[in-house]
Amino acid sequence: MTGGHETLALTLVSAFIALTLAITLWAGRRRRGSVEEFYAGGRLFSPMENGFAIAGDYMSAASFLGVTGLIALFGYDGLLYSVGFLVAWLLVLFLVAELVRNCGRFTLADVVAARMRERPVRIAVGAASVTVSVLYLVAQMVGAGSLVALLLGGAGPQARTWMVIGVGALMVVYVAFGGMRATTWIQVVKAVLLLGGAVALTVLVVIRFHGDLGALLTTAAERSGHGRAFLAPGLKYGGDWTARLDFLSLGLALVLGTAGLPHILSRFYTVPTARAARRSVGWSIGLIGGFYLMTVVLGFGAAAVVGSDAVRASNPAGNTAVPLLAVDLGGGAGSTGGTVLFAVVAAVAFATILAVVAGITLASSSVAHDLYASLRRPRGTVRDAQRREVAVARLAAVAVGAVAIALALLAQDLNIAFLVGLAFAVAASANVPALLYALFWRRFTTRGAVWSVYGGLVPALTLVVLSPVVSGGPESLFPHLDFAVFPLSNPGAVSIPLGFLMGWLGTLLSPEAADPARHAETEVRALTGAGAV
Amino acid sequence: MDKHDGRSAGEPGAVRLDDPWYDALAPGWAESAGAADAAGREGDAGEPLTVGGPRDSGIPPGEIYLAVHRSGAFQEVRRRYRSFVVPATLAFLVWYLAYVVAAIAAPGLMARPLVGAFNVAMAAGLGQFATTFLLAWAYMRHARLRRDRAALEIRWETQELTGGNTR
Numbered sequence: 118m119t120g121g122h123e124t125l126a127l128t129l130v131s132a133f134i135a136l137t138l139a140i141t142l143w144a145g146r147r148r149r150g151s152v153e154e155f156y157a158g159g160r161l162f163s164p165m166e167n168g169f170a171i172a173g174d175y176m177s178a179a180s181f182l183g184v185t186g187l188i189a190l191f192g193y194d195g196l197l198y199s200v201g202f203l204v205a206w207l208l209v210l211f212l213v214a215e216l217v218r219n220c221g222r223f224t225l226a227d228v229v230a231a232r233m234r235e236r237p238v239r240i241a242v243g244a245a246s247v248t249v250s251v252l253y254l255v256a257q258m259v260g261a262g263s264l265v266a267l268l269l270g271g272a273g274p275q276a277r278t279w280m281v282i283g284v285g286a287l288m289v290v291y292v293a294f295g296g297m298r299a300t301t302w303i304q305v306v307k308a309v310l311l312l313g314g315a316v317a318l319t320v321l322v323v324i325r326f327h328g329d330l331g332a333l334l335t336t337a338a339e340r341s342g343h344g345r346a347f348l349a350p351g352l353k354y355g356g357d358w359t360a361r362l363d364f365l366s367l368g369l370a371l372v373l374g375t376a377g378l379p380h381i382l383s384r385f386y387t388v389p390t391a392r393a394a395r396r397s398v399g400w401s402i403g404l405i406g407g408f409y410l411m412t413v414v415l416g417f418g419a420a421a422v423v424g425s426d427a428v429r430a431s432n433p434a435g436n437t438a439v440p441l442l443a444v445d446l447g448g449g450a451g452s453t454g455g456t457v458l459f460a461v462v463a464a465v466a467f468a469t470i471l472a473v474v475a476g477i478t479l480a481s482s483s484v485a486h487d488l489y490a491s492l493r494r495p496r497g498t499v500r501d502a503q504r505r506e507v508a509v510a511r512l513a514a515v516a517v518g519a520v521a522i523a524l525a526l527l528a529q530d531l532n533i534a535f536l537v538g539l540a541f542a543v544a545a546s547a548n549v550p551a552l553l554y555a556l557f558w559r560r561f562t563t564r565g566a567v568w569s570v571y572g573g574l575v576p577a578l579t580l581v582v583l584s585p586v587v588s589g590g591p592e593s594l595f596p597h598l599d600f601a602v603f604p605l606s607n608p609g610a611v612s613i614p615l616g617f618l619m620g621w622l623g624t625l626l627s628p629e630a631a632d633p634a635r636h637a638e639t640e641v642r643a644l645t646g647a648g649a650v
Numbered sequence: 651m652d653k654h655d656g657r658s659a660g661e662p663g664a665v666r667l668d669d670p671w672y673d674a675l676a677p678g679w680a681e682s683a684g685a686a687d688a689a690g691r692e693g694d695a696g697e698p699l700t701v702g703g704p705r706d707s708g709i710p711p712g713e714i715y716l717a718v719h720r721s722g723a724f725q726e727v728r729r730r731y732r733s734f735v736v737p738a739t740l741a742f743l744v745w746y747l748a749y750v751v752a753a754i755a756a757p758g759l760m761a762r763p764l765v766g767a768f769n770v771a772m773a774a775g776l777g778q779f780a781t782t783f784l785l786a787w788a789y790m791r792h793a794r795l796r797r798d799r800a801a802l803e804i805r806w807e808t809q810e811l812t813g814g815n816t817r
Contacts, residue, residue, distance in 0.1 A: 193771050197753060200778045204746050207785055211735045215793075235689030334767040349771050350753035361754035368750040372743075392798060395790060402786045406779055411777075632711060637719035644727055645801040646717070647808035 125456060128465035133310075134287065134356045137303050138164040144299035149319060153414040153509045156223040156483055157386040159295035160650075164393045166305055171384050173304030174476040175202075175375075175401065176311055176408055178260040179537040180467045182294070184409075186418020186435025189428045192337070192347035193517065194354055195416055197364070199409040201371035206405065210398045213376045215391035216556050222650050224480075225382050225548060227485040229555045232635040233563040241570040243487035245547035246379040248574065249540050250477050251521050253378070257477070258284055258525035261470045262487020263436055263533070264463065267404035278526060284474060291475040292482060292514040296507075300479045301387055305473035312404065315411045318439070320460075321446040322418035323589050333414070336421035362480035368537050370609030374541030377548030391646050407563030418442055436533065440466075478514050478521075484527035485510035515564045528594070538607050546573030550620045556643060558624075565624030572619025573612055580608035666808050714811045718804065734792050745781060749774050755788055 153159060162170070178200065187195030220228030226242035258281050265280040291299060326333045334348060339345040354364035375381060385394040419428060422445050431437045442460040447454030489509045528536070540590040550569045553559040580603045581587065587594045589601030605611075624631075643646055709717050718724055753759055753771065760771035 193775075194753075196772075196775050197750065200746075200749070200775055204742065204778055204782050207782055208739070208741050210786055210789060211739050331766045334772075338767060344735065345761070345763075345767075345769075348767060348769055349757060351757045351761075353755060356753060364754055366748060370748075372746055392794075395793060399786060399790050402782065406783055410779060634716050638715035640728065641715050641718050641724060641804070641808060644731055645724070645808065646806040647715075647804075647805045648812060 119477075120425060125460035126463040129460055133464060133468045133471070136306065137291065137475075139300040140302045140306070141160055144296070144302060145294045148191070152223070152503045152506055152510075154298065155296040155510060156383065156479075156486060158301050160389055162301060163385045164388060165400055166301070167384060167388050167393070167397035168404065169308045170301045170304035170387070171381065171397060171401035172404035172408070173308035173311070174380055174384060175405055176308065176469065177257060177473045177537065178264070178466055179256060179282070179533050180313070180409070180412065181311065181435045181466055181469055182260070182264075182439055183434075183533055183537070185412050185416040185470035186428065186438040187353070188413060189419035189423070189438040190425055191353040191638060192343065193350050194352050194364075197350075197368065198371070199412050201367070201368055202375075203402075203406050203409050205372045206398065206402045207260065208372065208376050209381070210402065212397070212425060212553065212556070213382070214385050214394045214398045216392035217382055217552075218385040218388070218528035219646045219649045220639060221386065221645050223383060223386055223486050224483045225322050225377070225379055225552060227643075229551050229566055232555060232561070232632065232639050233566050238563060238566045239487050239568075241567045242551065243484050245543070245570050245574045246487070247517065248481070248482050248578070249377070249548065250375045250379055250480055251517065251524065252540040252543060253316040253380070254474060254517070254521035255478050255524045256533050256540065257470050257474045258521060259536065260436075260529055260533045261474075263432075264466055264470065278612060281525050282522055284471065285525075286516050288474040288478045289515050289518045290476045292518075297479060300337060300475050303386075303472050303475055307468050308404065310465050310468050312408060314462060315408060318410045318418075318446065318462070319414045322414055322422070322442075325418075325422065325446065330414075333417055333421055333466045336431045337417040338532070339426040341420050343425075348512040357602045360600050362608055363611060366542075366607040366610035369613055370538060370542035370607055373549050373609075373613060375544075377544035377552060378541075379483070379544075379548070383480045383483060391649070392444050393489060406433060406478060414440055415442065422446065428466065431444035434533075436623040442584055455514035478518055482510040482517065483513035484517075485513045487511075487600070507584055509648065535606065541610040542607055542612065543574065545609060546577040546616040547571075548573075554620050554624075556639070559636050560624055561634070562621070562624050562627040562629065562631050565620045565622075565628040569616050569620025569622030572623070573616025576615050577608045577612035580605075580612060581650040582607070584608070680705050709811065711812070714808065718808050720809075721804075723800060723804055727797055727804065730800075731790075733769065734789065734796075742781065742785055748780065749778060 119586050136611050168429070180198075183369070184195060184198045185204075187198060189195070216224070217228050220231055220499055221597050224243075225246055226239045230238040260283045265277055291303065291597040295303075323330075326336070337349040338344055343352060346352060352358050385397070387395050388397055416438065419442040423438065423441045428435055428438045428441060431441055440462050443458040444455040445452055447456070447458035449455050485506055489506065550573060551566050554565060554569060583601060583603040584606050585593060585601045585604070586594075586606045587601065589599040590596065695812070751773070755786055761769055763769045
């Protein structure tokens with residue numbers, strides 16, 4: 118590739134960084150230093166703004182680059198990701214969004230701990246939330262590393278290292294200086310950019326095939342080298358039953374995990390009421406659904422226009438399918454149109470990574486709220502305590518950022534989509550059972566909550582360590598060691614049921630019974646919003 | 651749990667227009683008081699709950715939520731919520747799992763062509779998108795028309811009892 122697209126792409130990326138820093142400064146200027154402001158942006162966003170921000174938080178680079186790449190390589194089997202990522206939102210809309218908005222103040226732990234003894238529950242849920250956030254962050258930063266490798270062509274591993282460090286430093290600046298208000302606006306801008314880019318490419322694909330989607334599918338099937346099998350299940354997950362079970366495991370993690378992602382849950386607190394939270398989820402379902410429909414067109418478009426073999430030659434995991442498609446749609450390599458479109462797509466993907474990273478870091482800084490503020494004995498005035506909590510949250514953002522940078526540097530060769538799937542699996546195993554039990558099960562107790570969190574978290578992490586992802590295969594993290602006794606690469610099928618089972622068992626074996634008055638309070642508050650902040 | 655913190659910033663003006671403090675009692679409040687009386691926990695349960703402030707409502711502070719929870723009005727809101735959410739959640743989970751399991755257990759069926767290159771699997775995938783949009787729309791409509799008003803009334807009356815409405 119020529120130097121032209123690099124210069125243009127870097128210019129666009131720099132413009133986006135400048136814009137986001139301006140937003141951060143502008144949002145930080147009006148800050149008064151309260152916790153409400155830092156974690157929830159003052160709770161005064163409109164449902165539409167928050168809907169865009171939720172969509173921005175959710176549509177990560179793994180979707181834009183990863184899912185389209187999987188569709189371009191494996192056809193129909195990649196499409197199953199798009200479906201799972203969207204259907205999960207029904208669970209959030211029906212069972213989680215309004216109730217969580219009504220019961221909590223800033224985080225998941227607020228909701229689960231409301232009926233329980235606070236200390237053990239907050240420690241457990243806080244630890245699980247930070248684990249999920251760090252895994253998700255590592256995935257995004259590995260994505261940033263891959264993207265820069267693509268952008269700078271022949272740049273060596275050093276450029277990737279500096280890129281990861283640069284992204285990490287930027288996100289700490291966003292969060293530490295801007296808080297939730299800046300992060301939300303960055304998400305809104307990013308969602309608009311990403312949707313605009315996806316719409317433009319989709320329109321170009323449809324025009325290329327004169328509006329005939331049947332011709333698009335037929336051409337994609339022909340150029341994939343698989344014929345009709347490309348449009349049917351089985352290319353990626355159709356092998357032995359281990360591979361098929363692995364897919365079921367991933368499907369389960371995707372549909373249940375969204376409801377336990379800390380950075381998504383904390384978004385519901387940026388709007389004034391549960392009704393507004395519901396409407397923001399409505400907006401985000403529309404936006405996210407539209408986006409994933411477009412990823413289907415773009416994935417098959419890449420197979421039809423670029424060809425599966427050319428995609429695979431550029432990146433074996435398919436992560437570069439959309440940038441390659443952009444070059445082709447713009448008029449081919451070397452043409453002005455191709456250069457411009459490629460630069461735009463690269464810049465949009467980079468903006469996506471930055472924004473998601475900022476959102477997750479903010480969510481993980483709320484560990485300061487879960488652990489520090491609730492567990493320490495209050496001292497001085499309320500205002501002093503709040504100021505101290507925000508200071509600790511900023512420090513936590515820096516610390517989480519540093520840990521994620523270090524892990525991302527170690528994990529640079531891991532697959533992005535896998536890491537995201539893993540974060541979903543851990544969220545579905547550790548957070549979702551405790552959250553659903555706390556909201557809907559009258560007899561749920563403190564011991565049940567603690568057992569369900571650790572009963573999901575520990576098996577999920579252990580099974581990953583024992584899976585072929587870490588050892589035993591040529592593509593493993595440690596290819597020379599072999600302690601892979603667990604055959605599936607996604608632990609969801611085992612660890613999610615375990616999380617639910619342990620919550621049930623812990624409740625049965627509890628020394629004390631659940632307090633009916635506190636359950637009544639939770640239910641009344643959850644469904645009516647009485648006493649909600 | 652902190653009732654005094656950030657409330658003025660958190661309440662939009664639109665909600666206040668609806669303040670049911672000046673409206674008639676929510677349906678079922680009398681039942682609630684009766685039920686509470688039957689349980690033998692209260693002194694002057696014959697009075698409607700909304701009369702007077704938290705001090706003279708006759709309900710000990712620790713039992714306000716229990717009383718509201720037993721009230722007919724709240725039970726009705728919860729029944730409406732559950733009567734939509736339980737079948738809808740089961741339906742979409744079963745439909746999604748059937749879709750995933752069909753892909754790994756019956757790939758032959760999924761590969762059967764319908765129109766041109768368009769096959770059963772693609773139709774099912776688009777069907778998942780369609781049902782998601784449809785169920786989301788139906789839920790939001792149901793909540794707006796069948797639940798919001800009653801829930802808001804209970805919210806204000808409960809906060810009146812707990813003293814949460816005073817600022």
